[in-house]
Structures are given as C-alpha cells and as structure tokens.
Amino acid sequence: MRQVLLVVDVQSTFSPPEWLVDGLRVLSANIPTIASVELHDEQVTPFERQLGWHPAAQDDSLIEADQVFVKHGYGQSAEAIAYIRQLGVERVLVCGLQTDTCVLAAGFALFDAGLMPTLVTDMTVGSALDRSAKMGIALWQHHFGQVTTSAEVLADLAGERQG
Structure with a gap:
C-alpha cells in the first residue's frame, strides 16, 4: 500500500514525551515521512491576542522527515x-x-482533500485537556473511521517487504 507518515508538530516548543519521539523515529525510518512545524506569526494567526500564548517563532521537527512544512x-x-x-x-x-486539536485539524484537511487519513493511535498525545488522547481518538474514529497502531504499521511494512 502506498502511504506516507505525517508527523504533526513534534517539536521542542511543545515538549513531546521521549517515548513519542523514540517511537516516531522508528516509524519514520521505515516509511516516507512528512512533518509539520507550527511557528508563531501573529499577523497570520492571533495566538497571543486571542489565547495569551504562542508557539516559538523558530523551531524544528524532532523527527527526521523527507519534507518539513511550516504552519x-x-x-x-x-x-x-x-x-x-x-x-x-x-x-x-x-x-x-494534540490529538484533539492540531492532529484532528490535519485529519479534516486531508479528508477534505480526498485523502484517507488514518490515525496512529499509540503515536499521539492529547492536549492539556486530555493528555491520554482518548477524546481525540474518539473524535477521529467518529469523523474518519480509520485508526491503526505503530505495531500494525510496522508489521504491514515487514509483510510487504517479504511478499
């Protein structure tokens, strides 16, 4: 199956847990990978004015990717x-x-573009409202239906290589 991994905002600004970074590095070493990095530009998105905080103006993806896009x-x-x-x-x-915000927003954008977004449930962390990501995973399943785990992805890739 032709697929790509989209890593959403795994960057220093958001202090991702080590287990997430380590797990994503394993996945990204085995599949074409794209990453997004969220940077602050108040002229584009009014984080400071509306929410009283903002991401960094400069940051990098902590996951090696074939292509990195700023958002x-x-x-x-x-x-x-x-x-x-x-x-x-x-x-x-x-x-x-942020399964329930930025990751979910990626799902909507991909779905609206006619693509098939599939959440890797064990490689995501929720927002401060729900660090477990259960709410975001439930929303994803409701809206897009497609979920998997990193173990399933790696097993599928190994099977493709053998077949």
Missing part, C-alpha cells in the same frame, strides 16, 4: 496538502501532538 495555526498548510496529494498515496498515517 501557522492548527491546520496544515495548503502546500503540505498539495504535496501529499501529488504523492498519490492510498492513505496518510497521522500522528503527533
């Missing part, structure tokens, strides 16, 4: 979505930080 706000950039569409993949594996 300003919750959703993925039009450039990232266009790039993924041009790859002609059958599904987009989505993982990263």
Whole structure:
C-alpha cells in the first residue's frame, strides 16, 4: 500500500514525551515521512491576542522527515496538502501532538482533500485537556473511521517487504 507518515508538530516548543519521539523515529525510518512545524506569526494567526500564548517563532521537527512544512495555526498548510496529494498515496498515517486539536485539524484537511487519513493511535498525545488522547481518538474514529497502531504499521511494512 502506498502511504506516507505525517508527523504533526513534534517539536521542542511543545515538549513531546521521549517515548513519542523514540517511537516516531522508528516509524519514520521505515516509511516516507512528512512533518509539520507550527511557528508563531501573529499577523497570520492571533495566538497571543486571542489565547495569551504562542508557539516559538523558530523551531524544528524532532523527527527526521523527507519534507518539513511550516504552519501557522492548527491546520496544515495548503502546500503540505498539495504535496501529499501529488504523492498519490492510498492513505496518510497521522500522528503527533494534540490529538484533539492540531492532529484532528490535519485529519479534516486531508479528508477534505480526498485523502484517507488514518490515525496512529499509540503515536499521539492529547492536549492539556486530555493528555491520554482518548477524546481525540474518539473524535477521529467518529469523523474518519480509520485508526491503526505503530505495531500494525510496522508489521504491514515487514509483510510487504517479504511478499
């Protein structure tokens, strides 16, 4: 199956847990990977004015990726979505930080672009409202239906290599 991994906002600004970074590094070493990095530009997204906080103005993905896209706000950039569409993949594996906000927003953008977003449930962390990510996973299943785990992805990849 032609697929790509989209790593959402796993960057220093958001202090991802080590287990997430380590797990995503294993996945990204085995599959084409795209990452998004959320940077602050108050002229584009009014984080400071509306929420009283903002991400860093400069930051890098902690996960090696074939392509990294900068975004300003919750959703993925039009450039990232266009790039993924041009790859002609059958599904987009989505993982990263804030399952119930930025990861979910990526799912909506991918779905609206006619792509098949699939959440890697054990490679995501929820927002401060729900660090367990259970709420975000439930929302994902309700809206998009497609979920998997990193073990399933790696097993599928191993099977493809043997077959």
